[in-house]
Amino acid sequence: MRSRMLLSITAGTAGGAIGWFLQETLINYNSLVHASALPNEPPVIYSMTHTQVMILMMCVGGLPGLLLGCVDGVVTGDRRRLVTGGVVGLIGGFLLGSVGYSIGSVIFSVLGGTETPSAVGFLQNVVARGFGWAPLGLGIGAGAALSTLSPKRIGQGAVGGFLGGFFGGIVFDFASFLSAVPQTIVANRPIDVGGPGRAIGFTAIGALTGFFIGLVQELMKDAWVKVLAGRNEGRDFQLDKPVNILGRDERCTVPLFGDPSVGVQHAAIQLDTRTKRRTIVDAGTPSGTIVNGQQIPPGGQVLLQDGDMIRVGSHRILFREKATTKKVGTQISETPRSSSVVGSPMPSHLCPYCGGPRDAGGYCRCTPVPAGQAAAPSIAVHYGAPATSATTMSAAAPVLVQHSTAAVEGRLTAIDAPGAGQVFFITAPNITVGRDALCNMVITDDTTVSRNHAQITVNNGVYQVTDTNSANGTYINGQRITAAQLSAGDVIQFGNSRYRFE
Numbered sequence: 001m002r003s004r005m006l007l008s009i010t011a012g013t014a015g016g017a018i019g020w021f022l023q024e025t026l027i028n029y030n031s032l033v034h035a036s037a038l039p040n041e042p043p044v045i046y047s048m049t050h051t052q053v054m055i056l057m058m059c060v061g062g063l064p065g066l067l068l069g070c071v072d073g074v075v076t077g078d079r080r081r082l083v084t085g086g087v088v089g090l091i092g093g094f095l096l097g098s099v100g101y102s103i104g105s106v107i108f109s110v111l112g113g114t115e116t117p118s119a120v121g122f123l124q125n126v127v128a129r130g131f132g133w134a135p136l137g138l139g140i141g142a143g144a145a146l147s148t149l150s151p152k153r154i155g156q157g158a159v160g161g162f163l164g165g166f167f168g169g170i171v172f173d174f175a176s177f178l179s180a181v182p183q184t185i186v187a188n189r190p191i192d193v194g195g196p197g198r199a200i201g202f203t204a205i206g207a208l209t210g211f212f213i214g215l216v217q218e219l220m221k222d223a224w225v226k227v228l229a230g231r232n233e234g235r236d237f238q239l240d241k242p243v244n245i246l247g248r249d250e251r252c253t254v255p256l257f258g259d260p261s262v263g264v265q266h267a268a269i270q271l272d273t274r275t276k277r278r279t280i281v282d283a284g285t286p287s288g289t290i291v292n293g294q295q296i297p298p299g300g301q302v303l304l305q306d307g308d309m310i311r312v313g314s315h316r317i318l319f320r321e322k323a324t325t326k327k328v329g330t331q332i333s334e335t336p337r338s339s340s341v342v343g344s345p346m347p348s349h350l351c352p353y354c355g356g357p358r359d360a361g362g363y364c365r366c367t368p369v370p371a372g373q374a375a376a377p378s379i380a381v382h383y384g385a386p387a388t389s390a391t392t393m394s395a396a397a398p399v400l401v402q403h404s405t406a407a408v409e410g411r412l413t414a415i416d417a418p419g420a421g422q423v424f425f426i427t428a429p430n431i432t433v434g435r436d437a438l439c440n441m442v443i444t445d446d447t448t449v450s451r452n453h454a455q456i457t458v459n460n461g462v463y464q465v466t467d468t469n470s471a472n473g474t475y476i477n478g479q480r481i482t483a484a485q486l487s488a489g490d491v492i493q494f495g496n497s498r499y500r501f502e
Helices: 002-026 050-069 071-076 079-110 122-144 151-187 195-220 322-328 387-392
Strands: 223-229 236-238 243-247 267-272 277-282 289-291 301-303 309-312 315-321 410-414 423-426 430-434 454-459 462-467 474-476 479-481 483-485 491-494 497-501
Touching (some): 002 050, 050 122, 462 474
Antiparallel strands (some): 243 267, 267 277, 430 454, 474 479
């Protein structure tokens, strides 16, 4: 989480500094200051126009919101979250920041704040400025977290932004007051003296908002997972939703890329609102979900506690939870321990550690191969639910799609390198094939395969392959087909990749 906090501070600082520079370039503040008609009176400062306020809010609200909104995407390595977070953060920071600015202006006036620095009532002005800028920071922080669609994360952003805005306002007034006299003496006429204050204040509000957002998230988080091995190794993911999906879909709370044995929606960690405890639910994928070395039965669930080790395909994931840390107090290790598994015992033909099927010799994916012996073919199993099932997910109310647990009757064995020997089991009546991550059978090593290349359907035990308008075609035993029935021993070719149907 330290890297996330550092990234939040960096993003907020950059957003505030860039925003200050742009608004200082686009808004002529000196045109707003005029000499007073009365002698020995401070200069008159006119209010900004509506257009100038919108420019100000886009710069100091939208830009920090944009960069802070990108933090999640950078941390998870997810380009979709990066783009979505940035766009939503820009719009949210601008709109909510504008609302906060309007509210803050009223608060500033009610508390007796003035735009003309003076020694008299300086502390009152500082307090008024702090509370006047706090709603602006609140809007920026909440806007930056809108893309998560998590009320908890939005609330954390709002609290962090409020604190950042409050202290940023205080820094602004001190900097403006200290630089006012020298600027006025040098200019020898009424000028805007808020430039140095804005430079420090707007940068500070971005930096402090990023800092407090990271700090508040760290203090208020109650459950998260850390990927110890796999594509996102070393990264943390907060479990801040009632249902948190683990899988190959980019929209999952915990995205697990780079392993075809991981399902589009592989498992879910869900919160029991009554007991405030979390359980992991397996979606019935063929490769299964393993907790502390024990396979979860298809569709079963396990009550989690701090330090539990979860295996999903080749990914090792450490579950962390503050509540059970206090209750359990045990040292975290990868040693399997008994779990409260709901469902039938683990089948004897599956390895309890890697979840893969054993061959005739009792070997599986995690069995060390003795010297001089050939390694058993690697097995990669994924899918069971059609790819379109992923569209049922939503960040507001995610739904874990239970996969088919029907017996495996058909399979495709890769003939050509680099995936030679890899086996794909057909466990659903509708299997999509292609390079797209949402396909059930993903072929990533062959650029001649289209994103959505073909479809395999099963009806009353009859298997049929249908080409879905792919660029390079689908072949059976060397003959290009549009749709054809499959027989045992047929060689299917998608692009340049060939598989034997059994």
